Amino acid sequence: MLSVRQSCSRDVYSLDGLWDFQIDPTDLGNTDRWFATGLPAPRSMPVPASYNDITVDNAVHDLVGLAWYQREARAPRRLGSYRLILRFGSVTHSAVVYVDGIEVVRHDGGYLPFEADITDLVTPGQPFTVTVSVDNRLSWQTLPPGFIQTDVSGRQVQRYFHDFYNYAGIHRSVLLYTRPPVSVVDVTVTTDLAGEDGLVRYRVEAPGAEQVSVRILDQAGVAVAEATGSTGEVRVRQAHRWQPGRGYLYTLEVQADEDTYPQPFGIRTVEVKDSQFLINGEPFYFRGYGRHEDNPIRGKAHDDVSMVHDFELMKWQGANSFRTSHYPYAEEVLDYADREGFVLIDETAAVGLNVGLTGGLFGNQDQLVTFSEQTVNDRTRDVHARHIQELIARDKNHPSVVMWSIANEPESSSEESRAYFEPLAQVARAADPTRPVSYVNVMLSPPHLEKCMDLFDVIMLNRYYGWYVDTGNLADAEAHLRTEVAGWVQAFPGKPIVFTEYGPDTLSGLRDLFHRPWSEEYQVDMLDMFHRVFDEFDQVVGEQMWNFADFQTAPGIIRVGGNKKGMFTREREPKAAAYAVRQRWQAQARKEGSR
Numbered sequence: 001m002l003s004v005r006q007s008c009s010r011d012v013y014s015l016d017g018l019w020d021f022q023i024d025p026t027d028l029g030n031t032d033r034w035f036a037t038g039l040p041a042p043r044s045m046p047v048p049a050s051y052n053d054i055t056v057d058n059a060v061h062d063l064v065g066l067a068w069y070q071r072e073a074r075a076p077r078r079l080g081s082y083r084l085i086l087r088f089g090s091v092t093h094s095a096v097v098y099v100d101g102i103e104v105v106r107h108d109g110g111y112l113p114f115e116a117d118i119t120d121l122v123t124p125g126q127p128f129t130v131t132v133s134v135d136n137r138l139s140w141q142t143l144p145p146g147f148i149q150t151d152v153s154g155r156q157v158q159r160y161f162h163d164f165y166n167y168a169g170i171h172r173s174v175l176l177y178t179r180p181p182v183s184v185v186d187v188t189v190t191t192d193l194a195g196e197d198g199l200v201r202y203r204v205e206a207p208g209a210e211q212v213s214v215r216i217l218d219q220a221g222v223a224v225a226e227a228t229g230s231t232g233e234v235r236v237r238q239a240h241r242w243q244p245g246r247g248y249l250y251t252l253e254v255q256a257d258e259d260t261y262p263q264p265f266g267i268r269t270v271e272v273k274d275s276q277f278l279i280n281g282e283p284f285y286f287r288g289y290g291r292h293e294d295n296p297i298r299g300k301a302h303d304d305v306s307m308v309h310d311f312e313l314m315k316w317q318g319a320n321s322f323r324t325s326h327y328p329y330a331e332e333v334l335d336y337a338d339r340e341g342f343v344l345i346d347e348t349a350a351v352g353l354n355v356g357l358t359g360g361l362f363g364n365q366d367q368l369v370t371f372s373e374q375t376v377n378d379r380t381r382d383v384h385a386r387h388i389q390e391l392i393a394r395d396k397n398h399p400s401v402v403m404w405s406i407a408n409e410p411e412s413s414s415e416e417s418r419a420y421f422e423p424l425a426q427v428a429r430a431a432d433p434t435r436p437v438s439y440v441n442v443m444l445s446p447p448h449l450e451k452c453m454d455l456f457d458v459i460m461l462n463r464y465y466g467w468y469v470d471t472g473n474l475a476d477a478e479a480h481l482r483t484e485v486a487g488w489v490q491a492f493p494g495k496p497i498v499f500t501e502y503g504p505d506t507l508s509g510l511r512d513l514f515h516r517p518w519s520e521e522y523q524v525d526m527l528d529m530f531h532r533v534f535d536e537f538d539q540v541v542g543e544q545m546w547n548f549a550d551f552q553t554a555p556g557i558i559r560v561g562g563n564k565k566g567m568f569t570r571e572r573e574p575k576a577a578a579y580a581v582r583q584r585w586q587a588q589a590r591k592e593g594s595r
């Protein structure tokens with residue numbers, strides 16, 4: 001799905017701000033439409049925001065069920081033959097949207113956009129009501145998966161297999177935009193290098209358009225090439241490459257009859273070859289973090305203030321990349337990464353998939369939970385396939401995205417898991433033949449148990465030697481880590497290895513002469529130990545520690561106010577490791593710069 005971009009044929013209006021909000025007292029609103037005459041007892045809720053931490057009401061904070069949002073909007077006065085589209089950046093986890101009481105769209109999947117053409121339901125210049133029901137429930141067929149239990153008081157409790165808190169609400173901007181009756185609905189740009197030149201292949205979908213043409217504008221807005229037709233290949237002479245640390249963006253300005261759509265892109269190549277990860281033909285070493293969209297009060301909402309500040313902190317550290325763990329991030333974040341030259345591993349919301357398990361006692365590191373149902377099944381896989389396709393459709397033109405991660409830490413040592421993932425790897429490759437595809441491997445599936453990795457291009461590993469195992473014993477931890485990396489090298493020669501998680505929980509301000517776990521000293525030591533081992537193996541081409549910042553979790557006996565594995569606190573204050581790792585990363589960056 002195309003991002004919303006302004007142009008001479010497209011106007012954009014924001015519906016962000018305060019909406020009316022109310023919890024569904026009956027859970028039946030989508031059937032009996034009790035909201036049709038307005039929400040009877042509304043309170044104010046900002047959009048975008050997670051609703052959980054805004055009020056001081058447990059009913060809102062701990063809701064398992066439906067919440068309703070409503071506001072008035074106004075159709076543009078001069079619409080003429082143009083279409084009016086209502087677009088949501090994301091609603092977590094599923095939404096049903098009504099315009100003046102008429103359902104216009106529903107969408108499952110809390111981290112991807114959706115839209116509806118509402119032209120025929122509005123009158124130019126006149127107000128109309130937008131109502132959204134937001135369902136935060138997770139089941140075996142949602143991503144991420146989860147299940148619901150009822151406690152002794154009859155209250156529903158959501159259980160899930162990931163540790164980050166199940167924030168919900170309208171998390172990204174709500175926009176109204178106009179476009180001509182015949183318009184661009186999809187653009188795909190892929191690029192290649194030919195000596196100093198860039199080759200730009202494009203494909204435009206604009207149903208019913210009689211004339212399609214494109215111009216390529218450089219970053220200064222100067223046209224450097226053009227072509228006609230809905231597909232083609234254009235040569236950009238002496239191309240500015242999009243490079244890590246130096247993002248250079250061109251714009252493919254598409255003209256389809258009356259419609260103009262500006263599609264930013266970068267000229268660069270990505271390739272996995274001989275255990276290296278190549279960007280523009282040169283070996284790239286990933287330095288950075290797994291992250292979360294997580295902030296005090298606003299929860300998982302996108303906001304530009306936190307985004308720009310987080311990027312400043314990452315640049316200060318010398319990071320060049322991050323993984324969008326464990327779900328697709330706001331489009332604004334990807335646009336900004338494109339501009340800033342950050343390299344992204346783009347992940348689906350498939351976290352906590354216990355493919356081969358049917359019932360059992362399950363610990364998500366926080367809680368022990370018993371369940372008896374079959375967990376993930378064929379329907380889950382169909383949902384998963386759709387998520388992969390929607391993610392790639394949304395993000396395929398971002399030069400910052402260099403790899404698709406189709407799952408985080410699934411069970412991957414059974415034949416069932418292999419059968420589950422084989423078709424999904426194909427779905428990703430069919431949707432995008434130009435980028436590597438992989439998934440992130442959990443510590444429970446070392447090389448001798450692993451059944452899925454040969455389906456993928458890059459070995460991504462989350463490892464916690466020194467924390468969940470060998471706690472407090474970094475000598476053993478180092479030996480075990482070294483042995484395991486050697487095992488991967490031997491089992492999968494030629495596949496690059498990126499560490500996508502490692503690091504201990506660390507309580508900011510806890511200092512300890514004996515460098516014991518939870519102290520800032522221990523975090524410095526443990527990260528240092530991992531880095532020492534990484535440096536011994538050429539096949540290790542990246543280090544993304546866990547996590548950029550502390551983040552909120554579900555309640556549990558090993559979480560004190562959330563997951564504390566951050567390099568920064570949740571408020572973005574640096575822990576001691578932030579300075580120590582900065583030295584290493586800045587030194588690496590200087591070395592690369594002098595090459």
Ligand code: E9O
Pocket residue numbers: 162163164326365409442443444462464468469501546563565
């Ligand atoms: C996923 C991430 O979202 N990986 C977890 C992170 C954590 O801090 C979580 O925040 O807990 C680590 C999974 C570790 C599994 C270790 C199993 C060890 C068994 C021997």
